[in-house]
Amino acid sequence: MSLVPLPLPDADVLLDPAFLTPTAAESLLRELTQTISWRQEPIRLFGKEVMQPRLTAWHGDQAAHYQYSGLKLAPQPWTPALQRLRQLVEAAAGTLFNSVLLNLYRTGQDSMGWHADDEPELGPVPIIASVSLGAVRNFRFKPRSSEQASQQPFTLPLTSGSLLLMRGTTQQHWLHAVPKTARVVAPRLNLTFRRILTS
Numbered sequence: 191m192s193l194v195p196l197p198l199p200d201a202d203v204l205l206d207p208a209f210l211t212p213t214a215a216e217s218l219l220r221e222l223t224q225t226i227s228w229r230q231e232p233i234r235l236f237g238k239e240v241m242q243p244r245l246t247a248w249h250g251d252q253a254a255h256y257q258y259s260g261l262k263l264a265p266q267p268w269t270p271a272l273q274r275l276r277q278l279v280e281a282a283a284g285t286l287f288n289s290v291l292l293n294l295y296r297t298g299q300d301s302m303g304w305h306a307d308d309e310p311e312l313g314p315v316p317i318i319a320s321v322s323l324g325a326v327r328n329f330r331f332k333p334r335s336s337e338q339a340s341q342q343p344f345t346l347p348l349t350s351g352s353l354l355l356m357r358g359t360t361q362q363h364w365l366h367a368v369p370k371t372a373r374v375v376a377p378r379l380n381l382t383f384r385r386i387l388t389s
Contacts, residue, residue: 192206193205193206193282193353193355194206196344196346198331198344198360198364199363200359200362200363200364201331201356201358201359201360201363201364202356202357202358202359202360203331203354203355203356203357203360204354204355204357205346205352205353205354205355206282206352206353207349207351207352208351208352209278209282209321209351209352209353210278210321210323210350210351210353211351212350212351214351215323215324215350215351216323216350218271218275218323219323219324219350219377219379221271222271222272222292222323222379222381223294223377223379225269225271226247226269226292226294227247227266228245228246228247228294229245229246229247230242230244230245230246231246231261233258233259233260233261234259234260239260243299243300243301243302243370244293244294244295244296244300244301244302245293245294245296245300246291246292246293246294247266247291247292247294248263248264248265248266248289248290248291248292249265249266249267249268249269249272249289249290249292250265250266250268250288250289250290250386251265251268251288251289251388252265253288253386253388254288254289254386254388255311255386255388256289256291256309256311256384256386257309257311258309265289272290272381275321275381276290276383279319279321279353279383280383282319282353282355283317283319283355283383285317285319285385286385287319287383287384287385288384288385288386288388289383289384289385289386290381290382290383290384291381291382291384292379292380292381293379293380293381293382294377294378294379295325295327295368295377295378295379295380296377297374297375297376297377298325298327298370298371298372298373298374298375299370299372300370301367301368301369301370302367302368303367304332304365304366304367305365305366305367306334306361306362306364306365306366307356307361307382307384308361308362310387311386311387312361312384312385312386312387313385313387315357315358315359315361315362316356316357316361316384316385317355317356317357317384317385318355318356318357318361318382318383318384319353319354319355319382319383320348320353320354320355320356320380320381320382320383321351321352321353321380321381321382321383322348322349322350322351322352322354322378322379322380323350323351323378323379323380323381324350324376324377324378324379325350325374325375325376325377325378326347326348326349326350326374326378327347327348327368327371327374327378328345328346328347328348328368328369328371329345329346329347329348329354329366329367329368330343330344330345330346330366330367330368330369331343331344331346331364331365331366332344332364332365332366332367333363333364333365334362334363334364334365335363343367348380368380
């Protein structure tokens with residue numbers, strides 16, 4: 191399949207639900223789960239320090255330093271598996287990426303709160319390419335504007351091997367999240383490829 195636009199106003203979001211074959215997705219999930227040096231980092235939320243409800247890793251070019259929620263991340267080198275996936279994602283997205291944030295959701299109790307990927311080092315109109323592996327989890331969008339705060343979130347089940355591309359003004363107008371769920375017990379690995387602006 192190819193990237194198909196999603197019906198989100200003031201956004202540019204595209205989805206390819208079959209970017210990787212099931213066999214390739216399963217093999218990559220197994221390799222990355224076993225070979226990446228996973229960490230659980232403390233972050234600041236509403237003035238309090240809490241542990242992230244998932245495991246993370248940050249890989250990229252040497253200059254691709256990143257900050258969010260009080261965390262300062264220095265990149266680990268690209269692994270062969272990440273480099274291969276990077277090339278596939280760049281070809282599909284038509285852009286170059288110099289970094290990737292990996293999030294490992296061990297069960298449905300691991301989650302990601304509402305946020306936008308709008309840190310200054312991503313630039314004013316960032317392109318985020320998100321690859322999902324493993325268990326299907328709901329990815330939700332909701333408008334940032336207070337006038338539309340009562341609007342029902344747009345829910346997108348992200349399957350293993352899918353590619354979600356967020357670009358244009360998406361981060362300016364929308365928040366996204368991965369909520370907890372009691373229905374999922376298997377792990378899900380998400381990789382978000384980014385381009386960090388470096389001096």
